[in-house]
Amino acid sequence: MRIFVTGATGFIGSALVPELIDAGHTVLGLTRSDAGASSLAAAGAEVHRGSLEDLESLKSGAAKSEAVIHLAFIHDFSKFKENSETDRRAIEALGSALTGSDRLLIVTSGTLLVAPGRLATEEDEPFATSASIPRIATDEAAAAVAQRGVRVSLVRLPQIHDQNKQGLITFLIDLAREKGVSAFVGDGKNRWAAAHVSDTARLYRLALEKGLPARYHAVGEEGVPMRDIAEVIGRRLKLPVVAKSPAEAAEHFGWLGGFAALDGPASSALTRERLGWRPVGPGLIADLERAHNLEI
């Protein structure tokens, strides 16, 4: 199949492009830059120049393809609301190009905010709306496009890691360096789910090849306690590991304050059953133990 991949040059996209090409698919990768175009060409993908803000570029990429995998997102968390609304418009534009066909649109969102405080499953709708949690605009847009008859799958991601990047934990590492301590909130028993980037790329390929509209969780580990994450960061950076009270969290963690205390475990039992997907790791703590971004 010829697949239009937005975010093809990003962390997950860079693992997904070879996964698709090695399986015999053709990739049309979206990028804004010359550097992105060069890296896509070097990976054996075709290049589609455009951006999330240029909705015509999204529609024309989708129109040229037999399926779409949407990974692009503007990760400037100081404009989270605005960027989430850009994602909504992008998904609606991609969906409009697929209306009236049986071509699949695979959309990406997260597991962390699905059902805080309990194990989130693929069956769960988000517990809030985009009015209070901006990124839920992605889930809302996917549902709206599906309502219009487009075949839509939603892949929810936890913290995706390798030895170079580890989702939001990458920012926790930068913060620990800046503040001189590695912190967790309360007793640090709150959990974040995780998956290795290669397992994640394989899941997108399997979801694509399955071809059925569904919700998937790319979860390799259901919940890694934040205290364990803070401890490995502290050990690797030779920094003290400290507990912050919920009242201190906003001041210490800044924009990450809303996430640091969240208990967001997630299950992938249904995904494994539906796709025959078996994550093989390595696990989050194992990657952090030898992460290059924790070298001093």
Ligand SMILES: NC(=O)c1ccc[n+]([C@@H]2O[C@H](COP(=O)([O-])OP(=O)(O)OC[C@H]3O[C@@H](n4cnc5c(N)ncnc54)[C@H](OP(=O)(O)O)[C@@H]3O)[C@@H](O)[C@H]2O)c1
């Ligand atoms: N990594 C994780 O742990 C994690 C966890 C949960 C959810 N997710 C979601 O998974 C998706 C992929 O994440 P990632 O970590 O691979 O992201 P990333 O490494 O930050 O890459 C972002 C990608 O988005 C593209 N992009 C950024 N702004 C754009 C714009 N204005 N127009 C068009 N493309 C734009 C970039 O392409 P160019 O610069 O080449 O244009 C790049 O390919 C995102 O939706 C992310 O929110 C990731």
